[in-house]
Amino acid sequence: MGTRIFYWTGTGNSLWVARRIGDELGGASLFPVAKSKGKNQSVDSEVVGLVFPVYIWGVPAPVIRFVNTLNGLQPEYIFAIAVNGGQVSNTLIQLKKVMASSGLSLSAGFEIRMPSNYIPWGGPGPREKQRELFTLAGEKISRIAAGIREKVPMAVEKGPLWQRIIFTALYNLSFSRVPAMDKKFWVDDRCNACKICLRVCPASNITLREGKPLWNHQCEQCFACLQWCPRQAIQYGKRTPKYERYHHPEVILKDMLKSGDLLRKDVEPMRRP
Ligand SMILES: Cc1cc2nc3c(=O)[nH]c(=O)nc-3n(C[C@H](O)[C@H](O)[C@H](O)COP(=O)(O)O)c2cc1C
Structure with missing residues (x-):
């Protein structure tokens, strides 16, 4: 099964998740979104993955731009992983819509919690808590990989309704x-x-x-x-x-x-x- 995983990362959490899922699936190739420089991507892999951090309760702008460069791609299965500090909110629903407007169908979307790198609000937390998050993330990645291997379509994961209403408004306000x-x-x-x-x-x-x-x-x-x-x-x-x-x-x-x-x-x- 040919798998291509695209990732965006600032502090390595998403890169680590991309690597781990790639290892679990076996033979996946990883490609950084930052390297695409707006060029249209031609990908012939059966499975395409997108791994990125949640920013301000939504999809980061470079990831939105990148999805547009995948326009017309028709892999058998597309999955996304939104790596976050505990509040995925509406991110994967938003991504599904962004993909649909580029003619892409998101087959499954997962959230994975990792230490927060949003330093204006504080540090990443105690090392022991970080290790706990890495262990839980590793376990979830194994479960996710089992579904991806079988190309199981799944509803995207999302935060509670109150979060999606309030935080999506904040995302829209701050985006530009x-x-x-x-x-x-x-x-x-x-x-x-x-x-x-x-x-x-x-x-x-x-x-x-x-x-x-x-x-x-x-x-x-x-x-x-x-x-x-x-x-x-x-x-x-x-x-x-x-x-x-x-x-x-x-x-x-x-x-x-x-x-x-x-x-x-x-x-x-x-x-x-
Ligand atoms: C600008 C910014 C905004 C963030 N907003 C959120 C958020 O809305 N919800 C959340 O759970 N985590 C948020 N985070 C935390 C990151 O999503 C999280 O730490 C992620 O693991 C970082 O991934 P990276 O190491 O691949 O960059 C934010 C981080 C940054 C830098």
Whole structure:
């Protein structure tokens, strides 16, 4: 069974989930959404998967743009996994609609809870709790893989109705504001201009000015720049100096750089729809 799994990730949770599901299915190939650069994808795999984090209770903009590049694809089975910090809300219902408008039929959509990387609201939680989440995620991935192998169509997973009503309104309100939310990033005096933030940013949104990173308002809010800064010199708003940084313990910086072809210097920033 040929399986192609596309993933978007800021701190490696979704990459880890994509890898695990790929291993369970056997012989799956993984491809980073950040590397697609808006080009139409021609995929001849029987099974196509999409693994991505939930952002502001919905589908991240680069994932929406990416789905549009799959227009006309007709694999036998399409599955999605929305990796989240505990509130998947309406994300997979939204994705199903986005796919339908590109002529794609989502066969099954699952949510998987992992440590939260939304650092403005706090750190990822105690290590023991993180390990517990990884174990539960691994168990769920095995169950999901069994259904995918049999190509079982399933209703998408969703949060409670109150969440879907209130949080979808918040998603819609904030969606167009996300690119400029990078105004809150700043660097403290530990920054030594190592440029890792530039290289790890999947939106190519960061440049250096006078030896300091400058965010150019094409942000996707993935927090890769802040979370992967080796000196913890990047901050967001007032509270992040006191919060612990996070990335998935089995994902390393090199995996992230590969994810976006980010060793290239000439990539254009990705545009929102
Ligand atoms: C901007 C932003 C918004 C987020 N919004 C949500 C959310 O609405 N619900 C939720 O459960 N988790 C939310 N999270 C947490 C992430 O979905 C979660 O930590 C995910 O595992 C990160 O995946 P990654 O490591 O592949 O980037 C958010 C994270 C970020 C950075």
